[in-house]
Amino acid sequence: MDLNTIWFLLVGVLIIGYAILDGFDLGVGSLYYLLAKNDAEKKLLLNSIGPVWDANEVWLLTGGGALFAAFPVVYATVFSGFYLAMMLVVFGLIFRAVAVEFRSKDEAPQWRKGFDLLFFLGSFLPALLFGVAVGNVASGLPLDNGYNYTGGFFHLLNPYALLFGLLGLSAFLLQGVTYTLLKTEGAVFERAKRLAGKVWLLFAVLYVLAGMYSLWAAPSLFANYVKYPLLFVLPVITWLAMLLTQVALRKARYGISFLASSLSMAGMVLILAAGLFPRLVPAKDPSLSLTIYNASSSPLTLKVMLIIALTGVPIVLFYTAYVYRVFRDKVKPGNEAY
Secondary structure (H helix, E strand, O other): OOHHHHHHHHHHHHHHHHHHHHHHHHHHHHOHHHHOOOHHHHHHHHHHHOOOHHHHHHHHHHHHHHHHHHOHHHHHHHHHHOHHHHHHHHHHHHHHHHHHHHHHHOOOHHHHHHHHHHHHHHHHHHHHHHHHHHHHHHHOEOEOOOOOEOOOOHHHOOHHHHHHHHHHHHHHHHHHHHHHHHHOOOHHHHHHHHHHHHHHHHHHHHHHHHHHHHHHHOHHHHHHHHHOHHHHHHHHHHHHHHHHHHHHHHOOOHHHHHHHHHHHHHHHHHHHHHHHOOEEEOEOOHHHOEEOOOOOOOHHHHHHHHHHHHHHHHHHHHHHHHHHHHOOOOOOOOOOOO
């Protein structure tokens, strides 16, 4: 296995880490108004993610840094082509951070209502737009000979990408609702319990529709599966994880339901990665596609950055595990709140 492939896998691992961990933050925020009906319940939801949300975002920063270090051409093409959409995501994440930290700084109802809206929008927009971006990459981008994106903003809002956006949003919602079941009790818990099955069904339906649409809109994603049939184990495991999520929900095994939902999220990322490899950004003209070879840094850079990554990622893993162990219990109502 060469350094380019190792970095492809490492970036994938970082994306999976972000999708699972910040995924439930985005899911909780997107379900905010459905799960919480009064100030005390909103505090409960915010406290459920309060100790961990900023640590979860480290995975996004690490993934972006890894992409920039290992595949700078991809970083430049995607971030310049998706500039407006990425700015919306960045502003959404900023709004969410500000809302979490400042909502409880004042007792005024209008103050809190304003930050409640920011928290919802700062969760919902990224949850939707991440999937839209993935859908555009999966179907292939219009690139010129300099690997510059030649489409416009509204070209990104095509039906296939929007379907992926809804699929990504539903996956985040499932993460959020299973996490809420794991961390809360009382009225919020009961609402999450009633909502969980509906969210799961939405996710399953959108997953099937996205797969069927991909056969027409992005047939190149299936080439590796035809060539290496063993790869079909990935969608099989993902489906089994999805089914396990529903079974665990019915049996009130909420820890298992959250883990199974997380495995489903990881499975979707792996399915896409297996279909793309060795491409990172397919182009409408296949000869212009960005791959792990024509878009990578020099071998020396890959080697040095790999040493740094193998040093830093275990630290992030240790810190993440420690934080979740410290805050592993259910959240209790109280005066101290985010």
